[in-house]
Amino acid sequence: MAMTAERTAKLRKTLLSSLVGAIVGAGCVAGLFWLAGQDLLDAMGLSRIVLAAIGVIYLLMTAMIGFGLAAPRAGAKLLNVADAEELVEERANLGMSAAFTAALGLTLMLVALARAPGFAAGIVPGGVAMAAVLLLFAAATLTWRWQKRYDELSQQLGLEGA
Numbered sequence: 001m002a003m004t005a006e007r008t009a010k011l012r013k014t015l016l017s018s019l020v021g022a023i024v025g026a027g028c029v030a031g032l033f034w035l036a037g038q039d040l041l042d043a044m045g046l047s048r049i050v051l052a053a054i055g056v057i058y059l060l061m062t063a064m065i066g067f068g069l070a071a072p073r074a075g076a077k078l079l080n081v082a083d084a085e086e087l088v089e090e091r092a093n094l095g096m097s098a099a100f101t102a103a104l105g106l107t108l109m110l111v112a113l114a115r116a117p118g119f120a121a122g123i124v125p126g127g128v129a130m131a132a133v134l135l136l137f138a139a140a141t142l143t144w145r146w147q148k149r150y151d152e153l154s155q156q157l158g159l160e161g162a
Contacts, residue, residue: 043121052112058105065098
């Protein structure tokens, strides 16, 4: 009986987190599209819109992780962790991951909005987007140095997740 109750509680937490995430994510993407305006969206085309939306999702993930790190007790209820203590123990690793996730999301947004020969309406100079891509590549190569900070289980989970 206790196992069924625990399973139900986990399922409820997962469903609630998913629902909150979907509502917040959809609201943020819709808000940004509203701010961008119909003219820019028409000029962007579907592939750039999808790229920008993916960038927003990465930035939202960063915000959720940051919230969990700033308020571990509340974050443990929202994030997929055992308890607040786990967030505190993994603060350094999660902080580095959040920083990289933020850089990835921002880079995707910059690339989606970058001015190019086929996209004259772009609001970001092409050189800025290219510099962001190069900086992201440099940051990705630095993550190889972070591997030693993780225990064997975390490394394996990261490989399987990638």
